[in-house]
Amino acid sequence: MSNAASPLPVVVCLDKFRGSATAAQACSWLAAGIRAAVPGIPVIERPLADGGEGTVEALAAAGYSLVRTTVMGPVEGMEVSAALAVRGTRAVVELAQASGLDLLRIRSPLTATTYGTGQLIRTALDLGCTQIILAVGGSATTDGGAGMLTALGARLHDASGTQIPLGGGHLRDAVTLDLSGLDRRLAPTEFVLASDVDNPLLGRNGAAQVFAPQKGADPTQVEQLEDGLEHFSRLMTLRIGRDHTSSPGAGAAGGTGFAALTALEARWEAGSTFMLTELDVPRLLRAASLCVVGEGRFDAQSLRGKAPYSAMALARKAEVPVVLVAGDIALEDPDLTSLDLLHSYSLLETAETPEDSFTRTEALLTALGERIGTTWKTENP
Incomplete structure (x- = not known):
């Protein structure tokens, strides 16, 4: 030859x-x-990319269109310009665009929130997308995806009936979880959780103990975040009737995977598998x-x-x-x-x-x- x-x-x-x-x-x-x-x-x-930073950029090079919007950044009061990738009725939401660690000059492990990621999901729904790929690497957060769900209409209240502040450091103060206000467009939408990690939500291999130190948490804060995630998971499991604390990917992005699997009924897929297929690498x-x-x-x-x-x-x-x-x-x-x-x-x-x-x-x-x-x-x- x-x-x-x-x-x-x-x-x-x-x-x-x-x-x-x-x-x-x-x-x-x-x-x-x-x-x-x-x-x-x-x-x-x-x-x-495998679900983390660069996912949307890689898909844009493969023929997806970029839709840019302004959302809350990783901490309340911060705004960022973020893009999602759209092709037909499919949207790819890259969590790192809104809630990524690289967006912060000073790490904020207890108050970092995924609220902006929920806003990106809402943007995808506004565009008429019926399949949303949630790519969840590179997060600054350990809030169990509570911020994301709050942006989509969920409410977490403390003993006085006041909505708790955003961030994983406040999860253990929640007494009630109200999902009645979730955006009705979520129910018929297909969600895929694309993640490069398969960690569970809790324990020695979970979101707080493995990843929170990389996001600035000291040992005391890691314990506080672990307690918050465990408490939040109990509220979620009791409310929905499905326990995804040990499911692959539940610990991704500070527990955002858990919220996606439980409340959005997402199916988990390895981020690299999804990306390589979308980029047509097997055929090439x-x-x-x-x-x-x-x-x-x-x-x-x-x-x-x-x-x-x-x-x-x-x-x-x-x-x-x-x-x-x-x-x-x-x-x-x-x-x-x-x-x-x-x-x-x-x-x-x-x-x-x-x-x-x-x-x-x-x-x-x-x-x-x-x-x-x-x-x-x-x-x-």
């Missing part, structure tokens, strides 16, 4: 390099290097010569179903060789060897200093693209 006559495409599937490149930028820079090394080679760019790999995957840090967590690893699995299924590119590859040799990669490259290994991997990401990824292209040309004369 001579790939020089009519080379099959190279499919580039990179997630963000946090702090230095969006997924779209990373794909563009690496692809430019491949094209420079092998003029005329088809290079297909598919920026990845059936006629590809090479797949390049990667993200800022590729480590043991990546092997738990994150988008680059899922793309790698699809490539192996299609018998397409895989090259891994990351800012840092933090895997032990046996784990890395088990991935059966054609090659693997780390920006830390090619940069002159660790800081260069962040400040010169464009140049380093372009150079790596040229290296990958040159190697591909040598191996496929």
Whole structure:
């Protein structure tokens, strides 16, 4: 076979390099290097996301339309401009657009709220969407999705009948949960919870104990948030009659998954699976010569179903060789060897200093693209 006559495409599937490149930028820079090394080679760019930051941007590149609106940010009194992705009657709501940790300069674990995410859902309903994908990575919140439900018409009251303030730190003060005011348009709407984690709501692997420290919570606050989530889950379970505290994805985004599964009757789907299907990656790999995957840090967590690893699995299924590119590859040799990669490259290994991997990401990824292209040309004369 001579790939020089009519080379099959190279499919580039990179997630963000946090702090230095969006997924779209990373794909563009690496692809430019491949094209420079092998003029005329088809290079297909598919920026990845797995439900967290960048999900809407990746879908926009795949043909979705962006609808922008102003909603409450992660804390009350803060407004942000947020976008949802729409195609036909399907809308994708990216929680990080409204309630994301990256939107805060100062972390606020007890008062951070998903209210703005509920406003985005309302916007999707206003547009006539009948299927809503709730992509829930990258949150600043541990409020069990209570803020989201409040924006949709739910009410949580304390012993005096006063509505409790927003934020997970106040959940344990709730005495009653009133869902009678929920937007009536929710009932016939199909919801999908797209998440890159399958954690339960409570316990040692739950939303508060695993993720709240990353959102600024100290040990005392983690205990307060855990108590609040447990209390809220009891109110919700008694009110609705379904217990999703242990369901996969219930602990996603500070328990927003629990609210989606219980009150919105969402079905859980791995965020990476949803995104790769929407981006048409399985079909593209059936006629590809090479797949390049990667993200800022590729480590043991990546092997738990994150988008680059899922793309790698699809490539192996299609018998397409895989090259891994990351800012840092933090895997032990046996784990890395088990991935059966054609090659693997780390920006830390090619940069002159660790800081260069962040400040010169464009140049380093372009150079790596040229290296990958040159190697591909040598191996496929």
